[in-house]
Amino acid sequence: MSATKSLSGYAPVFHPTGRCHAPAGSQSRRTEREMKHRIYSISFASIYPHYVAKAEKKGRTQAEVDEIISWLTGYTRQGLDAEFEKKTSFEDFFGHAPQLNPSRKLIRGTVCGVRVEDIEDPLMREIRYLDKMIDELAKGKAMEKIFRR
Known part of the structure; x- marks a missing residue:
């Protein structure tokens, strides 16, 4: 998923402070907490095709x-299905x-301008680990490097 498309229909702007704001001129402003709850409740099956x-x-x-x-x-x-x-x-x-792979904690870098290792919420961090790995795949990184081997 790109930074210009979000699950809620607008492109969130993530700040290093951890707050999420709607872009200037949008109708509503949502807090990070409201965004997280929306993301958490979305079915993984509906997002999987976007990763692929x-x-x-x-x-x-x-x-x-x-x-x-x-x-x-x-x-x-079979478990995914x-x-x-x-x-x-x-x-x-x-x-x-x-x-959950213990080596996932070696994943570093940014997703939507936020460092994944600095995300305090455990579930959001897991989601961003996956986002980061898919980003690296799309950028052509070798699987061995994606898996931090």
């Missing part, structure tokens, strides 16, 4: 996206992940 499209647009594959998700969360392809069928929210997707 982003990767494929840059010549990468759905299998590589699945490998990243599996590395990060421990889900198998079951979660898609249940329309599992992001909150439950990460909350019930078979085995």
Whole structure:
């Protein structure tokens, strides 16, 4: 997902202070907390095609996206399909992940201008780890480097 498109229909601007604001001229201003709750309740299945499209647009594959998700969360392809069928929210997707990879904490860098290692909310940090890994895939990084090996 790009920084210019958001799940709520406007492009949020993330500030180093951790606050999220609607761009100038928008009708409403939402706090970071309101944005998080919206993101948490969205089904993972509805966002997954965007991850795949982003990767494929840059010549990468759905299998590589699945490998990243599996590395990060421990889900198998069958496990992912079951979660898609249940329309599992992001909150439950990460909350019930078979085995979060301990090496995920080595992921560093920024997503939407926010350093992932500085995100205090544990669930938001997990979501941003995935976003960061998909960004790296789309930028052509080797899988070994994405997995911090």
